[in-house]
Amino acid sequence: MRIAYARVSTDKQELYRQLDALKKVGYDKLIQEKFTGTQKKRAGLDSLFNTVRPGDIIIIESISRLGRKTLDILSTVEELKEQGVEIISLKENLDTSTPTGQAMFQMMAVIAQLERDLTVQRVNEGLTSAKARGVKLGRPKMGKQKVKDALRLYDSGQYSVKDIIRITGISQGSLYRKLKERESKMLLFDIKNKLKKDEDQSS
Template sequence: MSKIGYARVSTEAQSLEVQVEKLRDAGCSKIFTDVASGSNTKRKGYLALMDYLRSGDKLIITRIDRIARSVLDLQNLVLTLRENGIQLSAIEQPISTDSASGKAFLDMLAVFAEFELNIRKERQLEGITAAKAAGKYKGRKPLSDDIKEKVSSLYNNHNSVTFIASKLNISRNSVYKILKTHNNIN
């Protein structure tokens, strides 16, 4: 049985070092990492981890909120792991999918992790609403007409959305919005 670790932080300002060190101390032979939101299930490290795990492996995390942020995501993960003969264990929480009590505790922690995430989102929206009312929050500065024209021109010259976003230093989402507004795409 191989012990495989997974560590995640949400932003570049946070450090993975503490989690990685704990996973090494727990005997993990390989550790996958991500710097991304927990609600994003398309994380590169997470996808590589899921591809790497084999029957008989034990997936070790420091806390459940490092791998899943919603009850549904966690339950789907646990089901997938169980179907493939893989155990899940958390270092800082007394959970393991190899016992009924460990599974029950895992489910309870997932509920609280999702609750915490939802409360944080509510507070953030309240703060934005208050800032808007005070005239301090105006949102992102709109993209210039010059950028919009460049997006259309590059797209019409058969460049990919990823290339356009990278070349103009804007997000892919902004490229899609511009193209949709200019009726280049549906």
């Protein structure tokens, strides 16, 4: 069975664009929800897991529909594959049933874990150094450095969004916007690298 899954983050957002894209490729069942991707525990995603059976295919408009955090997305994909379910993402042209698609997700997993480990290390070292120099971490920073610090704290997994806002002075809306922009750039970068490697191997 081909199961389509669509998601937006808030009730004010519409699903029309995703639904139009999914309708073009066709599906047997549609699961949709309006809930933030920052939380992995979602009614729609739970329904998806309860619905799928080995051999089924999940179709999504974009890989980001599965979640906002790269590690959460990879975890979801891995759990589904363990159940014998394949995933097709239209925007990224990814299909986990193909060798190329499998390689892409494996590469994303390695990069995400490496980045997480390095970020945690940098954040801890930075906080220790700042405290040693008597820097007040609650003082807002400006510009790119403020955004950079906020993203590092978020990636460390040790701070809540409220803590990050308090420490860096960045707004919640700005933080979520920067996270989405970074994730899109990361996925595009990985895809371009994979396509280039495939071209080099075939030439």
